[in-house]
Amino acid sequence: MMASTADGAVPPDDPARQMVVAGRAAGDVRHIALAGNVYSILISGEQTSGRYCLIDMRIPPGGGPPPHRHDFEEMFTLLEGELEFIFRGESVRVGAGETVNIPANAPHFFRNVSEAPARMLCMCTPAGQEEYFLQVADRVESTDSVPPNLTEDEQRARRDKAADLAARYRTEIL
Template sequence: MSLPLILQPGEGRSVQIRTSTCTFKATGQETHGHFGLFEFVMEAGANGASPHIHKELTEMFYVVEGEVELLVGERHIIAEPKAFILVPENTPHGFANVGQTQATLLILFCPADSREQYFEGLAELTKDGRQPSQEELLELMQRFDQYPVLQSE
């Protein structure tokens, strides 16, 4: 039997990825693999994720604060607070904070798998300002159902 999980603001295990913080609010371990919910806080001007797809995951974004530029398929949109975006599997997507203030996204992954391990791995690869190699990034991404896509200009 699962126990309720209650996290107050600022609570939850988190990792630092460059200037962004990813806090794991609920992982597959707590939801029997059904979903994972992460809070992603980006400083002004921070890149979040370069364009990629997931072959098995559906990903959802909810903007809590700030302005987030989202690439979804062929569309580039500026998402403001309370915007919701559902990204089906095999749909190119990425995001960045294009605003002048901090931005916060809630990111929901279904199914959850071990998605937090991707963010933990990325935090480790970029620790202390380190710039990981393309090979290291590709290996990490492919372990967690994430595949880069080239942007068409």
């Protein structure tokens, strides 16, 4: 719903907010490796006054996050490949060109069950998920970077950190 004034009028423009064109300036997109996936933060909450963030997600065969839930909306548009989404225990396969909306607080996760990499855009509203990812992931150079090959101890440390920070970012790992 659009914010409006008490009389229903559209509020004035906020000239402090700027248009953002992701990927145009060197270094404006942050790339991270998380659980074997490579995510690129295209638009951050800082750029949208916290309204939403947009993340380009590249998921290798077998990749995907653990089951989780959070108190914000999440929308995925699959650009390439095929993924299986598990939503409240029910499974659905999604292919390129399809969009999935996950309502706040619902348990869910996804897996790349195909033999090919998948790529999708993820929008979270309000923003904040990108900050959580930046706290727990490893920075990488680009979307084409290979995620670091972590030892079992390093993987455990990342999972522990994610679990410790989850509540701060309105997320629950299931």
